[in-house]
Amino acid sequence: MSIYKNSVKKPITTLLLFVGLVVFGIYSLVKLPVDLFPEIEAPFITVFTQYNGASAADIETNITRPVEDALSSISDLKEISSVSRDNVSLVFI
Numbered sequence: 001m002s003i004y005k006n007s008v009k010k011p012i013t014t015l016l017l018f019v020g021l022v023v024f025g026i027y028s029l030v031k032l033p034v035d036l037f038p039e040i041e042a043p044f045i046t047v048f049t050q051y052n053g054a055s056a057a058d059i060e061t062n063i064t065r066p067v068e069d070a071l072s073s074i075s076d077l078k079e080i081s082s083v084s085r086d087n088v089s090l091v092f093i
Helices: 003-009 011-031 056-071
Strands: 046-050 081-085 088-092
Touching: 003 011, 046 056, 056 081, 056 088
Parallel strands: none
Antiparallel strands: 046 088, 081 088
16 A cells, blocks of 8 residues: 555544644754854954053054064964054954
């Protein structure tokens, strides 16, 4: 006997199998874990340097430029930018 002939002869069994599959699918969908905040790695690094009592110009020449020069040798580096303020140097790579 073929599966089609059995399905036509026993419609209740076919209906119950179908309902069972739907219930199992809904149950699986409800139990599927979904993470709202997945762990990702940011494609950038920030170098924060603090030097108390220094002006923005001093920070730029004494800290930011040497740090940029040292970090520019990193392979596959796409972009480097920096911010120099009073007492603080930020380098984004």
